[in-house]
Amino acid sequence: MNDNNPLNVDVCIVGAGPGGALLSYLLNRQGISTALIERQPHLHKSFRGELLNQDGEAVLSKHGLFSGVVQLGALPLEQIQYWENGQIIHTFHPAEGESHVGIHIPQNHLLDFIVSESQNLPHSHEHVLFNTVMTGLLRDKTGKTIGIHIRQNGVPSSIQASVIVGADGRYSAVRKHSGLTPDVRKHGYDLLWARIPAPVGWEPAVRMASMDGQQLALFSQYGGYVQIGWNIPQGSFSSLREQPFAPFVEKLVAAFPCLSDSVAAHIQTWSDFVLLSVESCYSESWTQDNVVLLGDAAHTMTPTGAFGLNAALEDADALSEILTRMASDHFKFTEPLQQLQILRGDKVKQQLARQVEMESSFQQRYESLR
Numbered sequence: 001m002n003d004n005n006p007l008n009v010d011v012c013i014v015g016a017g018p019g020g021a022l023l024s025y026l027l028n029r030q031g032i033s034t035a036l037i038e039r040q041p042h043l044h045k046s047f048r049g050e051l052l053n054q055d056g057e058a059v060l061s062k063h064g065l066f067s068g069v070v071q072l073g074a075l076p077l078e079q080i081q082y083w084e085n086g087q088i089i090h091t092f093h094p095a096e097g098e099s100h101v102g103i104h105i106p107q108n109h110l111l112d113f114i115v116s117e118s119q120n121l122p123h124s125h126e127h128v129l130f131n132t133v134m135t136g137l138l139r140d141k142t143g144k145t146i147g148i149h150i151r152q153n154g155v156p157s158s159i160q161a162s163v164i165v166g167a168d169g170r171y172s173a174v175r176k177h178s179g180l181t182p183d184v185r186k187h188g189y190d191l192l193w194a195r196i197p198a199p200v201g202w203e204p205a206v207r208m209a210s211m212d213g214q215q216l217a218l219f220s221q222y223g224g225y226v227q228i229g230w231n232i233p234q235g236s237f238s239s240l241r242e243q244p245f246a247p248f249v250e251k252l253v254a255a256f257p258c259l260s261d262s263v264a265a266h267i268q269t270w271s272d273f274v275l276l277s278v279e280s281c282y283s284e285s286w287t288q289d290n291v292v293l294l295g296d297a298a299h300t301m302t303p304t305g306a307f308g309l310n311a312a313l314e315d316a317d318a319l320s321e322i323l324t325r326m327a328s329d330h331f332k333f334t335e336p337l338q339q340l341q342i343l344r345g346d347k348v349k350q351q352l353a354r355q356v357e358m359e360s361s362f363q364q365r366y367e368s369l370r
């Protein structure tokens with residue numbers, strides 16, 4: 001592939017996160033050729049959303065992927081516990097008819113499985129390009145979008161496609177180059193994120209505590225880990241990290257005393273936390289002619305409630321059906337792409353509103369359990 005002989009596919013998907021990887025697989029299965037491009041050198045990026053809920057599980061099951069992903073390693077979480085001063089003050093069990101409150105699936109297991117299933121299809125029409133960054137839209141003389149510009153291993157090139165999908169996450173380059181504007185919302189908090197070994201014998205659960213009026217959430221993870229998500233006031237990290245570290249981390253140990261050994265061994269300085277600046281967005285339009293956005297590119301969610309990964313999988317499922325119908329007309333008409341937002345927009349907006357409601361009522365909910 002070079003600029004004189006560019007790759008030419010039906011659908012070019014920018015971003016091999018859960019949304020892009022699943023979409024590429026589903027299209028490939030229908031004989032629709034795809035280019036799945038990813039700026040990272042591999043699929044193993046850390047600190048991604050990894051809690052699968054019923055919606056995400058239903059999509060994977062519908063396409064026969066769920067059991068294969070689980071076989072690579074997954075951990076169903078059995079309860080949500082609320083803690084205070086080192087004690088459980090309330091436990092929520094799975095709803096009637098459900099066996100868990102979410103499943104931890106390492107995202108590399110999910111992505112590896114989907115991408116390898118796709119590559120192993122008997123007549124694969126999928127090109128997976130790592131170390132490849134989308135740098136702009138490729139247009140013909142009339143201004144029509146006919147593909148994308150890329151830089152692969154630093155070398156400029158292009159890919160031609162009938163449809164371009166922006167599955168490239170919260171800071172989507174496809175969205176930016178298409179002139180689609182997101183309505184960005186701050187939520188008043190940022191997140192400190194760390195992963196440490198779980199104490200031996202800890203049951204798989206989500207554990208919540210209130211720390212200076214902010215939410216502290218622990219998620220058991222497959223492989224014997226616990227993920228810590230500690231909300232701090234928005235923009236406060238630079239002043240916080242000028243304070244002594246020990247009193248801060250002691251609060252974590254006071255809330256969950258059984259973490260003391262693991263915290264002492266693995267969280268020793270401010271640098272042992274990753275700071276995530278929290279914001280959500282909703283793109284007013286998800287399409288521009290033959291360009292369509294999905295997942296975080298169309299609607300970034302905050303980590304609250306663990307909706308984002310699942311919403312990206314649902315988008316990919318819906319978009320694959322739309323694109324499969326469009327393939328029968330050789331992608332002549334682009335209007336059907338607008339169906340994605342029509343089908344998915346209301347549910348996404350409800351989830352975004354639910355996140356705000358969960359965030360603002362956390363302290364009240366917590367106090368009502370005392």
Ligand SMILES: Cc1cc2nc3c(=O)[nH]c(=O)nc-3n(C[C@H](O)[C@H](O)[C@H](O)COP(=O)(O)OP(=O)(O)OC[C@H]3O[C@@H](n4cnc5c(N)ncnc54)[C@H](O)[C@@H]3O)c2cc1C
Nearest residue numbers: 015017018019039049051134168169295296306307308309
């Ligand atoms: C701290 C945190 C915790 C979360 N926890 C959960 C959770 O437990 N459950 C849940 O459901 N959701 C969670 N989420 C949300 C979830 O991670 C996202 O909603 C989900 O990953 C979105 O998937 P996606 O496929 O749309 O995009 P992404 O997963 O963001 O994938 C986009 C991909 O595009 C690539 N890319 C970006 N730009 C370019 C470019 N120009 N060229 C080529 N490639 C590019 C990126 O490298 C990336 O691989 C969490 C989010 C955060 C920040």
